[in-house]
Every structure is written in structure tokens, then in C-alpha cells.
Amino acid sequence: MEIWFSELHTDNVKLSVRIDRQIFSGASEYQRIDVFESEEFGKFIALDGAIVFSEKDEFIYDEMVTHVPMAVHPDVKDVLIIGGGDGGVAKELLRYPGIRSIDLVETDRLFVKVCKEIFPRLSAGLKDERVRVYYDDGLRFLRSKCEVYDLIINDSTDPFGYTEGLFTKEFYGSCYKALRKDGIMVYQHGSPFYSEDEMACRSMHRKAYRSFPISRVYQAHIPTCASGYWLFGFASKKYHPVTDFKPEKWNRLEIDTKYYTTNLHMGAFMLPRYVEALLEEEEERI
Numbered sequence: 001m002e003i004w005f006s007e008l009h010t011d012n013v014k015l016s017v018r019i020d021r022q023i024f025s026g027a028s029e030y031q032r033i034d035v036f037e038s039e040e041f042g043k044f045i046a047l048d049g050a051i052v053f054s055e056k057d058e059f060i061y062d063e064m065v066t067h068v069p070m071a072v073h074p075d076v077k078d079v080l081i082i083g084g085g086d087g088g089v090a091k092e093l094l095r096y097p098g099i100r101s102i103d104l105v106e107t108d109r110l111f112v113k114v115c116k117e118i119f120p121r122l123s124a125g126l127k128d129e130r131v132r133v134y135y136d137d138g139l140r141f142l143r144s145k146c147e148v149y150d151l152i153i154n155d156s157t158d159p160f161g162y163t164e165g166l167f168t169k170e171f172y173g174s175c176y177k178a179l180r181k182d183g184i185m186v187y188q189h190g191s192p193f194y195s196e197d198e199m200a201c202r203s204m205h206r207k208a209y210r211s212f213p214i215s216r217v218y219q220a221h222i223p224t225c226a227s228g229y230w231l232f233g234f235a236s237k238k239y240h241p242v243t244d245f246k247p248e249k250w251n252r253l254e255i256d257t258k259y260y261t262t263n264l265h266m267g268a269f270m271l272p273r274y275v276e277a278l279l280e281e282e283e284e285r286i
Contacts, residue, residue: 005036007050009226010194015051017041023118028110035118041224043118045086047111051224058088058122061188063260064220064232064268065153066092069184071250071265072239076150080105080178082138083156085112087123094125095255102131103149105141139171145178152179154187172211172235182238189217189231192275197226206282208235216241217279218268220259231275242269 006016017038024035034046042055053061066089070076077100081089085106093099104126106112112133116123126133134141138156152175175185187208192201209215212235222230234241247262271279 005038005046007046010196013194015224017044017051024114026110026114028108030108031111033111033114035114044224045114045119053086053088054224055119057223058086059257060220060222060259061230062088062092063257064218065089065155065186065188067250067255067257067260068218068232068234068241068265068268069151069153069186070096071247071262072234072236072241072245073150073182073184074246074249077101078149078151079103080142080145080149080152082142082152082154083107084153085133086115086119087126089153089155090128090131091122091125094128094130096253099130102128103134104131105134105136105138107135107137109135139168139174142171142174142178145174147178147180147183149178150180150183152183152185154185156188169207169210172207175235176211176237179237183236184239185212185233185235187233187235189233191226191229192231192278193227193229198278201231202278202282204233205279206285208233209283212236214238214240216269217271217275219271219275220268242266 003019004016005019006014008014017040019036019038021037023037026033031047035043037043044054045052075098077098079093079102081102081104083106084090084104085108090102090104093102125131179185189204190201191197205217214236216234218232218234220230221228245265250262
């Protein structure tokens with residue numbers, strides 16, 4: 001008998017993956033957590049029925065939220081990751097010798113526990129002495145911080161439910177306050193393709209654009225994401241992601257990547273016209 005996992009992307013579209021077995025199923029106080037194993041994507045984890053990452057494509061997301069800002073900011077030492085309890089973003093950051101500290105704020109203890117047990121390669125970075133894990137609400141954690149981070153990466157899930165506070169005007173303002181004078185914030189921006197997701201993309205860009213002097217959006221293609229197309233936000237107090245980008249400096253680090261390259265960095269900010277249009281519409285509303 002064949003068993004399939006299906007995730008609704010809209011009322012009319014769903015992604016279905018044939019699974020070999022279910023490895024874990026449980027519920028925390030925040031969400032339902034399921035882990036499956038499949039021929040096509042390897043092991044993958046779903047929260048409340050939505051795929052968060054798979055072994056086959058997690059590198060795309062983790063590399064793009066990490067290496068894009070790290071290739072622009074000249075001297076990142078202290079980083080805050082909001083969410084990221086799987087450890088993937090921390091793992092990528094720890095490849096940079098200049099990183100001094102990483103504060104990781106994750107709400108769901110069970111999510112971290114499951115990732116440590118089932119995805120040990122991904123979560124290995126959480127054991128590093130430079131990483132401190134706080135089990136707290138990200139917005140509450142931020143409120144007490146002032147000019148302590150060079151980089152903030154918002155690696156939380158979609159702007160609904162218990163993570164909704166991480167996509168508010170207050171959140172972006174708190175990030176601005178917590179960053180040093182040349183700090184950068186990067187956040188997952190969702191997919192703009194389906195109309196059900198477009199409004200969230202518009203809202204996030206409008207809030208970031210209001211809060212930071214530099215606000216740009218870039219893209220990646222991730223098979224398990226809605227429509228296979230995903231956006232990220234780059235918000236900065238000082239550095240522009242293209243004009244302040246130093247590809248030669250990053251290439252000298254000789255970091256081995258599977259998705260990110262300095263050529264791709266430039267291309268990632270060249271958006272389709274329909275995406276440019278919706279972003280421009282929100283900017284004009286301000």
C-alpha cells in the first residue's frame with residue numbers, strides 16, 4: 001500500500017510526497033510535529049501539516065539566509081537567530097572564523113529535541129560553545145536588546161499562529177534597535193506566487209521598508225516551498241546587498257557551498273517583474 005503526505009499550498013493546489021515511513025508524530029503546546037522518510041527528499045519535518053525542510057533541499061534555505069548577509073557585512077561577530085531550532089542556520093554561520101557568539105531563540109523545546117535526535121548533522125552546530133539557546137518568545141527576547149548584534153536572522157515559520165508577533169511593526173522596530181549601527185537583518189519573506197500568500201509578502205516588505213533605510217528582497221528556488229519559489233528580505237542600517245557586496249573577499253574564504261555562489265548573489269536580487277511590481281506598490285503606499 002502506498003502512503004502519501006500531502007500539503008495544501010492553496011485550496012486548489014497541493015504538494016504530495018510518497019513516504020516510506022513515519023518516524024515521529026507528536027504535539028507540543030505550540031504545534032503538531034511530524035517527521036517522515038521518503039525516497040525523493042529523504043527525511044523531512046512538517047509542522048501543522050506544512051513541510052519546514054527536508055534533507056534534500058534544506059541547504060538552499062540555510063545557505064541563502066546566511067551567506068548573503070555574511071558576504072555583505074565586513075565584520076560579523078555577534079548574531080541573533082530567531083527560530084532556527086533545527087540548527088541549520090547556526091551550522092552555516094559557524095563556518096566563519098570571525099563569529100564570536102550566536103544567540104538562538106526558539107519557542108518550542110520539542111521541535112529542538114526532535115531535530116537533535118533525527119537530524120543530528122543539521123543540529124550539530126547547537127553544541128558549539130559559541131551558540132547559546134534560549135527558549136523564549138522572539139519578540140519578548142528582543143525588547144531588552146539595544147545595539148548588541150551585527151546580524152539578525154529571522155528563521156521563524158510563517159506569520160501565523162504563535163509566530164505572528166515576529167512579523168509585526170514592533171518586531172521590525174525591535175530588530176532595528178537590537179542591531180549595531182551597521183547591522184543587517186535577514187528574514188524569510190514567503191512565496192509571492194499564490195494569491196493566498198501575496199498579502200503576507202506585501203505586509204512584510206512594507207514594514208521592513210518603513211523600519212530600515214535599506215530594504216531589498218531576493219529569491220531562491222526551493223522544491224518543497226509553495227510553488228518552489230521563495231523570497232527573503234534583506235534590511236540594513238548601512239550596507240546595500242549589491243553595491244556593498246565584496247565577492248572577492250568572500251571567495252577568499254573558500255567556503256564550500258552547494259547553492260550559494262557570488263554570481264548567484266547578484267542574480268538573486270534580479271526579481272521577476274510581477275514581484276518587483278507588488279514590492280513597488282507597497283513602497284509607494286508609505
